[in-house]
Amino acid sequence: MTQDITVTLTVNGRTVTRAAGAHLSLLRWLRDVADVTDPKYGCGEGVCGACTVLVDGEPVSSCIVLAAQVDAAEVTTVAGLAGADGVLDGLQQAFLEHGAAQCGFCTPGMLMAATELVSRGVRLDRDTIRGELHGNLCRCTGYQAIVDAIASVAGGERG
Amino acid sequence: MFVKPFRYERASSVTEACALLREYDGEAKVIAGGQSLLPMINLGLVDPSAVVDISRIAGLDGVAERNGSLDVGALTRHRALEGDALVARHQPLLAEAVRSVGNTRVRNRGTLGGSLAHGDPAAELPLAMTVLEAEYEVSNGNATRTIAAGEFPLTYFTTQLAEDELLTGVRVPKLPAGWGWGFHEVSRRPGDFAVVAAAAVVRCRGGAIEDARVGLAGVSERPVRLTSVEAALAGVPVSQIEDVVGEVDAIEPITDTMASAGYRRRLARVLARRVLADACQRSEGAD
């Protein structure tokens, strides 16, 4: 009784149309149907944030959104941040320089959350960054280097 | 993550959505933002044969001012509520409560109606609505009815909604002039479900309480108004709130992995006092 449903998404600028299970989360649709594997499965509960992608510019937990629900949307994953030439964007570069990726498993989601945060265009102090990021878990870095990296782009350097 | 396949139906009107729900005869679940439903599906706690997506039904979102109230569409997202100018001006308690919901991603997708219909006894918005004495508009596609916020939740994750009904909108009275409000919650981590949340609106004059409404979430099978405390507070000097709000009875907290019943009782008392104190201060300030 699997129902296939055709969904078209613009993923990192590329239009992808696929018929697949209507029950598929956006995360599974991206990973298993469209072979976009950079968003990660960490919990499926909307808690960890490893699956964070931008849907029409807004961060969502792709594990708890159905692909069918966001048909026709524009989806950006971390693989869409770098330029066509593969050059990392400013935030990615900051993550690199500050050592904000250890195992790197939270990184795809963390960077998307941070991208939206920084895109708000306001100066962010470290406490604000911490408060805004509480939905993205990292088990390796203690958040230190992540906050450092975001602060270096969006304001408040470490005192 | 390995869910049993289900069908997806997109409704373009309330009538269609309710017809679909009837067609599936209790086997379908309504989905809007999906922020409560999909985690439960992924965890295998529910496995519907279909979901009926109401998120694209026109006209069910946004905040409008009508007489002494705000009409809030059921599909209004938390993020929109959080930033809404009318809400900020006329019902700041609601704005504060919604800020405590989940994380950024949950607030982006999650809807007011979804949160209220989910019936989580620890959730912030049903508590706020109970204390603010809001009314819910409910439809089965043919007829509508109005239900008082305080009567809408029945028990854990169960509300008065019939299987073929949708919550379509909420009427929230504006905070009248001279009233103050308070909202506090304790959660284990920011964004987690509240262990206990408290909300109050109060009118004070000359350092004494004239009228008070106070409620708690996370301490019973549904949000509760502390009616006996409210009655006892009338005429009480603000400085004596602590004495009036002693041991909070009329609650039946449970022990779970977040907290014990005993700790919830402690928080009930502490947070009730805090929201009342804040509300009094704001009320006096508003005079």
Place this chain on the structure above:
Amino acid sequence: MSADEIRTSKAEELRVVNRPLARHDAAEKIAGTTRYAADLALGGMLHARLVRSQVPSARLVRRDVSRALEVPGVVAVLVGEDVPHNEVWVDVPGQTTEVVALKASMQVLATERVRFHGEPIALVVTETEDSLAAACEAVDVEYDLLPGVFEPEDGLREGAPAVHDQGNLLAEWNIDRGDVDAAFARADVVVEGEYATQFVDHAYLEPEAGVAWMDDDGVLNIRVATQVVEHYRDVARILGVPDSKVRVIAPYVGGGFGGKEDMTVEPYLALAVAHTRRPVRMTWTRNESLLARAKRHRTKMRYRTAASRDGTILGQDVEITSDAGAYAYLSALVLLYSSVHACGPYRVDNVRVRSKTVYTNNPPTSAFRGFGGMQVVLGYESQMDELARELGLDPAEVRKRNSLRRGDVLPVGQPIETEVLLAETIDAVIERAGDKPVPRGPRRAVGRAIASNMQSYGRLVWLNDSAAAWVGFQLDGSLTVRCGVPDIGGGQASSLAQIASEILGVDMDDISVHFGDSALTPLAGTTTATRQLLMSGNAVYEAATMLRNQILGAVAAERDQPVGSFEMAPGEIAGVDQNVPLKQALMICRRRNVPIEALGTFYGPKGREVGRELHAERIFPDFTFGTHLVDLEIDLDTGQVRLLRYVASHDVGRAINPMIVEGQIAGGAVQGIGQALLEEVVMQEGVNMTGGFFQYLIPTAADVPDIESVIVESGEGLGPFGARGVGEPPIGPPAAAVAAAICDAVGARPTTLPITPERVPDCIDRGRSREGGTAA
């Protein structure tokens, strides 16, 4: 960003090592192109999932798979009888048979008896992931419930239900040094306390996952998130095939912390592939990971400490009981670590340690960052503070007074051979922290405390640890490193590149590290026990040094000059009067039959195996010492604790890459803070109540302050360039520091972890009555 602060003694001229370089694996991770275990999909790939026990203790009356086989898309459903050798052996070293059989076993798929909630019973293999849920549900399992053991103490009682036939006591260790009773008899002061730690989950962000397939030549390949590629041998044993027919590949792993040290998905993938001859993927859900993968040991500790008036410790008497869960795994060794580390970084001449680990029907417990050396920090550090309090002395002074020094002998009998800079780390955090903050409002209290620890690095010496690495130049002058080390996120591979770069003068960008492949990279052992920098680091150091000597020798011979007149420099061989471009030097080697590659093997320090009565001249290679300081504020009404400031300092010997070291310190500290305040795998009569990330609470960015690190470099470690291991040590002090700071704030000490807000009011009340008592 460089580390906050580095305090170095014995500085060395270094070009690449000791610099905060971006890790060579970081760019791909940040670009999102790294392919983790679950990211691989192969043509014709099947999917697998386990049917797990719903109950903690039962006899299996029926396992009927017939309905499951009828579910559309199901390819196979396997039960224990389908497993060629349905047994995983674990060595329980050093124990006599009166305690327990020397080997303990667990079935790959349970056939007759289940012992914990989540234990695997059947393996379902399907064409698509969509059939997995229905197929698992259709496997009919009937249980005959048996009484269970849920508390170690209960398990030791006469007539307790037997978790295993041979009895519930899995292992015990004793340490006896000096005359404890005499020490207590002559003490000016005796303090005592009981402390309890909880079950903790590793909660790495990447759940257990892997993909396996059969090669054309009949080799089973398993690409899996693991800390140990050497499990290929265990898989071969289960399948009943030669070791050479199984290959395990570890791609970059999304966090390990000990949780991917034991096998997870490997045997099941192997069975599914062996049975279907098709590629198979298995990903555990977060729920499965939380239910079934081994946890950190819940531990109860009883400490008594005797001291003289000036704070000198005279003796210590320690009892430790840990919950081994349903199967042995590494519980005996974890308990051994607890026992050896029981007195912490202090000189104690009269010691009695009695430790036991007991089977229960709780989830199995095994390796977790700190490996038993971590739980006891709460015990010995709480005792140090109680001692200071009792004697009216400064806690920092009491620690410094008793600090181990080079030449001191540990209770187990091992002398400390390297310089101990514990006192420097204490001074460092206190200086850095400055003044204690004041409460931000009424009904709030602030507290400050420090906690120190020691943690071994490198494996137990009788395990004959070794690691090999191959380093070879390409003809264009770029460099290839091959080393079997799994990289679990700690920069293991990158550090190897940095070491090779230092010695051979090759740019980091021109080095490729191939790692974690049991067939194609020289075996380097497990990424556990904070051993990789020591072992693989030294192996690469050795291989690179050999290679350098080969090249310098060839060039010197060619130019007819003494070897000492040349050295490796970036892109060239620098000579006294003439430089030789690297490419030319490599051609010289080729012409002269000098290899431009080298295989280095490093052997760890050796020692003999211990018995149940622990005594050894050497038990671990060496130790890392450190101190953390925390400032916190307590809401006196709700009991909520907010950390205001956190400073951590460790003597890391030499920071190969200060950025990596700082990352390990911050990450370990926050994981420790999680154990202090938030985390607990909650078991109710053997049923796991924390099966999701909604319930299992790890710290978010908003729960912790900045972790300021002060790196102390003694240059005294056994690793390359004098480095000590730093992977595990930082998780030790946080819980003890937080507990002590709460005591500082309210006057009484929390002794049970996690210190949830509801445990704090009790401390406040006890603190008040203690004050009242003193006043009266």
